[in-house]
Amino acid sequence: MGVKEEIGGWLRPIVYLGRNPISLTGAVLTTSSAFTIIAFWFFEIVLGGGAYKYPYAGILFFLILPGIFVLGLILMPVGALLRRYHLLKRGELPRLYPRVDFSQPLLRRAAALIVVATVLNIVIFSTASYEGVKYMDSVQFCGTVCHTVMQPEYTAYLHSPHSRVACVQCHIGPGASWFVRSKLSGLKQVFAVLFHDYPEPIPSPVTSLRPARATCEQCHWPQRFMGNILLVKKHYDSDKDNTSETTVLLMKVGGENAEGPQGIHGHHLAPGVQIHYIALDRKRQVIPWVSYTAPDGKTTIFRSTVIKATPEQLAKGEHRLMDCMDCHNRPTHTFQLPGEALDDAMQKGYLSPKIPYIKKEGLIVLKVNYPSRAVAHQRIAESLEQFYKTQYPQVIATQNTELQEAIKTIQQIYARNVFPKMHVTWGTYFNNLGHMNWPGCFRCHDGNHVAANGEVIPNDCSTCHDILAMDEHHPKILSELGVH
């Protein structure tokens, strides 16, 4: 039997059974979506594109069109099988399908078309699924498609040192099994958004977050020696002059050097070190039990003398191996507190400390519980203008440009941190790096976590930082260093 006949033999049932409305609809769907997809690729690749700018264009081109394409592919054989089933039931199925006669030019061309279309479909299908997956991993998809839900995290992210790192690099990381898991959980989330079945705010910590070893440590090296880092923190008082006070800390971040592990990173991250803890609450703020395994393998267990927990409570609590995220839980979704945000804007020059009482008034308007972001935007401007008009008309007369700039900045601070629709407001999300606004390091380093041998997780102020100046107007240390 020649090749021609063999192909002919294969084609007979396809040609015969394919003549039914379902298969033909499938062919139309597949062909038309294929043409649209190809046109879109042409637009993206050859003409430079830009569809990524529109969140829903991405859904259309990467998910819906390929979906229609695949649906068409499925309908074709389904139609043929149905036709076969009906013919069989009616006893009309020919014992031999009509011969496909290759001497007929029409059939020859039809056969060639089917072969070419199949090859093309395989190419389109694999490219489309690759593009679709790439699209679902894009920051734009994660951050903006479910706009309201992700708006708080996405906004904070855009203002963070990681604003060029894709969401999936921290939330999923490399490897096939996490890839599959993430797609399954993503599917669940799409349904949750469709049916508005999600918690507001989105709870933190993320219990299923992948350990830092596979995410953060793809870019950061835990033993890297950073030594001491100078932190200059400027605060402004609520008095008329917005008097500034500066605190200067030398943070002992450490890492590993010739003498071994040093400082904060060294003691928590050195090879062999394992810190396990048990938290009694969902937010991991109440920690009655900590175990520390030193590089030499010696394990010490510290128990809180203040937080009492029964063995049952300990067994029921969350057991966790400490990693980067237990200190840096806000490396990118860094929400500010109102005072902190105003201080930062004043230090950077977006908010003039020369406007009398601007810190105090800024705090007042920021802390109001507005029903929506639009109302907040309007009322912040109205309240501040009203205050200065009635109390300090000379500000309107001589410093109006600065005042308008200040109003804009304060509106932006609100917009960057408060999301009434998602019930995200000041302090909704804890920051564990520090101990002033939240327990942070002091969840363990409170001086009350004691081992059986009397050893305590250290709490004295110089364990983690040297305080070079505390709330000084003009710290001498900064002028000595030439820093302002």
Ligand code: HEC
């Ligand atoms: C630098 C790493 C990093 C990047 C990039 C990143 N995240 Fe996160 N994300 C985190 C960490 C860490 C947490 C908090 C984990 C915890 O405490 O358990 C988090 C938490 C979240 C939460 C839970 C709510 C919260 O604020 O704790 C959401 C939602 C979220 N991220 C969405 C996103 C989206 C959307 C993007 C991309 C626009 C993104 N993330 C990019 C590290 C990252």
Ligand code: HEC
């Ligand atoms: C894809 C690479 C990448 C990943 C993944 C990543 N980071 Fe980063 N990270 C960076 C880069 C690059 C910078 C420096 C940004 C800069 O200085 O502009 C940075 C900066 C930082 C900083 C310093 C922030 C500051 O205020 O200057 C911290 C802390 C940090 N990362 C922690 C983390 C943690 C925790 C994770 C995991 C949740 C993580 N990073 C994941 C690339 C990454």
Ligand code: HEC
């Ligand atoms: C025990 C708490 C703790 C753990 C665990 C921890 N860090 Fe840090 N890290 C700190 C502190 C504190 C600083 C000082 C910066 C500050 O206070 O703003 C710091 C600083 C950094 C910086 C430099 C920031 C800068 O301003 O230059 C990077 C990058 C960083 N950490 C990454 C990591 C990564 C990655 C991990 C996990 C492998 C990790 N850290 C684990 C507490 C921790």
Ligand code: HEC
């Ligand atoms: C989950 C508990 C826990 C948290 C939270 C925690 N630590 Fe620790 N830390 C420990 C334990 C346990 C040790 C080891 C104590 C020892 O040396 O016996 C330790 C040791 C240290 C040391 C070395 C102390 C020494 O012996 O010189 C430093 C510095 C340190 N931590 C800084 C921090 C900082 C900064 C934070 C917050 C950003 C923090 N830790 C958060 C548990 C914790």
Ligand code: HEC
């Ligand atoms: C376990 C480590 C640790 C111990 C112990 C510790 N601190 Fe801190 N401290 C930190 C970290 C981490 C920060 C946050 C740095 C940052 O904001 O990036 C901080 C920040 C501060 C700040 C600056 C706050 C601001 O925003 O202006 C002050 C002041 C301070 N600590 C004072 C103290 C004093 C006083 C003690 C002794 C009672 C002490 N600390 C003990 C780790 C520690």
